[in-house]
Amino acid sequence: MSFTVAIDGPAAAGKGTISRAVADHFGFAHLDTGLLYRAVGARMLDGLDPVQAAETLDPADLARDDLRAPAVAQAASKVAAIAQVRAALVDFQRAFASRAGGAVLDGRDIGTVICPEAQAKLFVTASDTVRAERRYRELAEKGVQTTFDEVLGEMRERDARDSARAAAPLKPAQDAVIVDTSQMDIDQAVATAVAAIEARRG
Ligand code: C5P
Secondary structure (H helix, E strand, C coil), X not given: CCCEEEEECCCCCCHHHHHHHHHHHHCCEEEECHHHHHHHHHHHHCCCCHHHHXXXXXXXXXXXXXXXXXXXXXHHHHHCCCHHHHHHHHHHHHHHHCCCCCEEEEECCHHHHHCCCCCEEEEEECCHHHHHHHHHHHHHHCCCCCCHHHHHHHHHHHHHHHHHCCCCCCCCCCCCEEXXXXXXXXXXXXXXXXXXXXXXXX
C-alpha cells in the first residue's frame, strides 16, 4: 500500500532532517527532491543546457560531491524556474511517491504540484535569521569560508526567486500543516511532524 508524505518549505527550515527522521520512524523511503535540481544546476555550471541536463539526468549525477556548495544552490534555484526542467523531473518523483511501503518527499512543490493527493502534507518553516544561522553553522563545520550575512543574503535571494516564479512556486498547500521550527529543537520538530502524520494515518 502506498502512503505519501509531502514536506515542503523554504531553504534550511529543517525539512531534510525532519524528512529523514520521519522516514525512519515510519519505515518509509525518502527522496530529497532538492538534489534533483541541484544536480541539474551543477550540470548547467559544467556548461550543459539546463533542459537537456534535466532530461538526461542519471543516478551518478545525484552522487556528485559538490551538490551542497552555495554556488550550486543558487544554480539549482535558477534552473528550477524553467518549466521544461521541472516537467522533465515529474515522472521520477511521482513514481517514487507511489512506491509500495510509503514515501516521504521533501521540496518546494510536493504538496501543491507533484503529489496533490498526498495523504499527509507539512510545510516546514522558520524565521529567515534562524534558518541562516543554522545553515551558516552547517557550512562553517564543513570548513566552507563564508559569513552569516552572506548566507542570509543568498538565502533571501533564493527564497524570493523560488516564491516569485510562475512554475510551481514555493507555497504551502491549502491543506498543509504548518510547522514553524524557529523555537524548536530537532527532537521537538520531529515529534510535531510525526504527530501530524499519525493524525492523517488514522
Ligand atoms: O531543498 P534545496 O535547498 O536542496 O533545493 C535547492 C533548490 O532547488 C531550491 O532553492 C529550489 O529552487 C529548487 N527546488 C524546487 N522544487 C523542489 C525542490 C527544490 O524548485 N521540489
